[in-house]
Amino acid sequence: xxxxxxxxxxxxxxxxxxxxxxxxxxxxxxxxxxxxxxxxxxxxxxxxxxxxxxxxxxxxxxxxxxxxxxxxxxxxxxxxxxxxxxxxxxxxxxxxxxxxxxxxxxxxxxxxxxxxxxxxxxxxxxxxxxxxxxxxxxxxxxxxxxxxxxxxxxxxxxxxxxxxxxxxxxxxxxxxxxxxxxxxxxxxxxxxxxxxxxxxxxxxxxxxxxxxxxxxxxxxxxxxxxxxxxxxxxxxxxxxxxxxxxxxxxxxxxxxxxxxxxxxxxxxxxxxxxxxxxxxxxxxxxxxxxxxxx
Amino acid sequence: xxxxxxxxxxxxxxxxxxxxxxxxxxxxxxxxxxxxxxxxxxxxxxxxxxxxxxxxxxxxxxxxxxxxxxxxxxxxxxxxxxxxxxxxxxxxxxxxxxxxxxxxxxxxxxxxxxxxxxxxxxxxxxxxxxxxxxxxxxxxxxxxxxxxxxxxxxxxxxxxxxxxxxxxxxxxxxxxxxxxxxxxxxxxxxxxxxxxxxxxxxxxxxxxxxxxxxxxxxxxxxxxxxxxxxxxxxxxxxxxxxxxxxxxxxxxxxxxxxxxxxxxxxxxxxxxxxxxxxxxxxxxxxxxxxxxxxxxxxxxxxxxxxxxxxxxxxxxxxxxxxxx
Numbered sequence: 079x080x081x082x083x084x085x086x087x088x089x090x091x092x093x094x095x096x097x098x099x100x101x102x103x104x105x106x107x108x109x110x111x112x113x114x115x116x117x118x119x120x121x122x123x124x125x126x127x128x129x130x131x132x133x134x135x136x137x138x139x140x141x142x143x144x145x146x147x148x149x150x151x152x153x154x155x156x157x158x159x160x161x162x163x164x165x166x167x168x169x170x171x172x173x174x175x176x177x178x179x180x181x182x183x184x185x186x187x188x189x190x191x192x193x194x195x196x197x198x199x200x201x202x203x204x205x206x207x208x209x210x211x212x213x214x215x216x217x218x219x220x221x222x223x224x225x226x227x228x229x230x231x232x233x234x235x236x237x238x239x240x241x242x243x244x245x246x247x248x249x250x251x252x253x254x255x256x257x258x259x260x261x262x263x264x265x266x267x268x269x270x271x272x273x274x275x276x277x278x279x280x281x282x283x284x285x286x287x288x289x290x291x292x293x294x295x296x297x298x299x300x301x302x303x304x305x306x307x308x309x310x311x312x313x314x315x316x317x318x319x320x321x322x323x324x325x326x327x328x329x330x331x332x333x334x335x336x337x338x339x340x341x342x343x344x345x346x347x348x349x350x351x352x353x354x355x356x357x358x359x360x361x362x363x364x365x366x367x368x369x370x371x372x
Numbered sequence: 373x374x375x376x377x378x379x380x381x382x383x384x385x386x387x388x389x390x391x392x393x394x395x396x397x398x399x400x401x402x403x404x405x406x407x408x409x410x411x412x413x414x415x416x417x418x419x420x421x422x423x424x425x426x427x428x429x430x431x432x433x434x435x436x437x438x439x440x441x442x443x444x445x446x447x448x449x450x451x452x453x454x455x456x457x458x459x460x461x462x463x464x465x466x467x468x469x470x471x472x473x474x475x476x477x478x479x480x481x482x483x484x485x486x487x488x489x490x491x492x493x494x495x496x497x498x499x500x501x502x503x504x505x506x507x508x509x510x511x512x513x514x515x516x517x518x519x520x521x522x523x524x525x526x527x528x529x530x531x532x533x534x535x536x537x538x539x540x541x542x543x544x545x546x547x548x549x550x551x552x553x554x555x556x557x558x559x560x561x562x563x564x565x566x567x568x569x570x571x572x573x574x575x576x577x578x579x580x581x582x583x584x585x586x587x588x589x590x591x592x593x594x595x596x597x598x599x600x601x602x603x604x605x606x607x608x609x610x611x612x613x614x615x616x617x618x619x620x621x622x623x624x625x626x627x628x629x630x631x632x633x634x635x636x637x638x639x640x641x642x643x644x645x646x647x648x649x650x651x652x653x654x655x656x657x658x659x660x661x662x663x664x665x666x667x668x669x670x671x672x673x674x675x676x677x678x679x680x681x682x683x684x685x686x687x688x689x690x691x692x693x694x695x696x
Contacts, residue, residue, distance in 0.1 A: 094423070095567075096567070107389065118389060119384075119389040119392075121384050123384040123385050124384040124388075124389060125384070125388070125397060126388040126389050126390075126397070126400060143579075143581035144420065144581070145420065145423065145424070145585070146424070146581060146582045146584070146585025146586065147579070147581065147582060148577070148578070148579065148582045149577060149579075173579060173581065174577075174579035174581070174582065175576060175577040175579065175687065197688065197689075197692075201575070201576065201579075201580075202576055202577070202579060202689075203574075203576040203577055203687040203688040203689040203690075204688060204689075205687065205688035206688075241692070242688075243688065243691060243692065258518045261517070261518055262518065265517070274696075275683070275691060275694065275696060277684065277691070278517065286391055286392055287389055287391070287392055290391075290392035291392065295392055326401070326404045326405075327404070327407075327408060328408070336388070336389045336390055336391060337390070337391055338390070338400065338403035338404045338407045339407060341404055341407035341408040342407075342408040342409065343408040343409040343410060343411070344408070344409075344410050345411075345416060347411065347416035347417075347419050347420050347423075348408060348409040348410060348411050348416065348419075349408065349409070350419050350420070350422075350423045351409070351419075
């Protein structure tokens with residue numbers, strides 16, 4: 079059951095080649111949903127990580143600019159639970175392009191109009207990713223919660239109505255989700271909703287957090303070993319070009335924030351050293367070629 | 373709300389999730405407080421310096437020139453290639469550079485080769501040349517949309533089957549970067565970005581601080597790239613320039629059949645950058661594509677100027693301006 083068995087000595091280490099992507103756990107682990115596949119078990123009462131304030135974020139934005147950051151991502155929990163979220167977006171968009179990962183439930187028409195105004199200002203893209211786990215309530219709602227399918231689609235509609243075109247993010251909780259016909263069904267669903275230019279991203283599930291309860295934790299063989307070191311290096315892994323800021327400091331990636339050993343330092347400059355790929359979730363990223371980026 | 377959900381919500385009160393376990397919140401916080409490094413201010417500056425430093429490559433600097441024409445993404449479009457070489461001649465350009473991606477999309481790939489040789493076009497290797505020269509099965513775009521993948525594969529296979537092995541070998545010998553001097557300015561020429569042949573540098577996702585760091589690392593006064601298919605120019609606060617020269621192989625997703633290239637010139641020590649629209653005989657190209665049984669979707673793009681496939685790579689801002 080413990081997630082980390084392999085010692086640092088045997089795990090391959092990945093170098094941060096550049097800080098392309100900076101993540102903010104802007105809502106901590108606090109969410110208005112409690113999805114059964116959430117790899118960090120977010121819920122209304124999960125205070126493992128708390129909200130990030132605008133004041134806490136500003137120094138990180140400045141440091142990230144010095145380090146040549148290319149894009150900024152905001153996640154949680156549910157980012158729009160953070161009361162400062164729109165001011166945070168406004169500041170972040172001064173530094174670079176921004177993507178927000180949301181469950182879509184707090185996207186009322188008025189907020190969507192304001193977000194679209196933000197998206198039209200300035201030089202950089204503002205993008206949204208809305209999570210959906212099935213193309214019908216029967217498949218989505220058991221994962222994301224009763225009645226969420228309709229509410230998510232309402233949020234997507236509100237975004238589209240306001241002139242925004244979110245990427246729909248689907249996890250492969252059902253094998254069929256990622257198949258060609260599965261993808262076609264999601265595209266069809268979005269077109270029926272009036273989304274003229276549907277966008278879709280598939281993600282594998284990480285067998286940690288709530289998902290470990292739902293479908294089982296990793297087996298002990300699901301680890302990266304030194305001998306797995308590739309000739310071409312680990313550039314395909316997101317952690318070779320990203321870091322994650324939470325209210326408790328800077329972590330290697332968005333996946334491992336509920337592992338204290340995933341924390342690398344207090345400022346970004348503390349975290350520029352290599353990281354050992356000792357966690358079984360690292361195995362998922364490697365095997366599935368996961369990029370958390372859009 | 374289901375009983376299971378209720379349990380989980382209750383379970384979190386005063387607890388933290390540590391992997392798949394629940395532990396008292398204080399225990400997680402204590403563990404986290406001492407995890408990782410906490411460097412001194414001085415040590416942080418040293419770390420930043422080491423992290424940002426890059427060795428400058430040994431690429432020789434060509435020129436100096438007072439005027440050059442630079443384009444990318446030929447995509448088998450031999451008619452646009454002829455037109456851009458004519459334009460370069462009329463501008464009095466002293467040299468012509470192509471930033472790669474010779475194949476894909478258009479008809480009869482072999483036709484562009486003699487034009488490049490006779491026109492003395494100094495060409496870089498793009499990801500398409502890299503794939504073709506190394507015998508890769510597809511262009512490796514990795515689209516999510518099955519439709520995008522379908523069309524990407526079609527055009528790659530067509531190009532691969534219609535390229536001679538001599539042409540492919542020539543592609544494999546092309547350099548990945550060049551440096552040129554225009555007036556006082558030393559410019560780095562790449563396909564995608566200085567660090568990755570297939571990195572997308574779009575206007576809305578290439579922030580100023582990122583570009584400044586990139587140019588510092590490469591110690592150059594300007595960067596020219598292509599690969600995205602969309603042209604743009606950004607003058608940085610440091611006074612340096614980044615130019616995506618666009619592509620001549622297909623329109624810039626703007627509803628016009630014309631394509632884009634760049635002219636750079638010395639203006640009394642300053643760098644003049646012009647992105648120029650190129651009109652060419654797109655009607656004939658569309659007919660040739662029809663004769664080669666290329667997909668109607670590609671032909672529509674050549675005629676009407678809107679991209680119909682492989683739109684997935686576009687950032688939100690660029691996608692919003694797109695028809696499809």
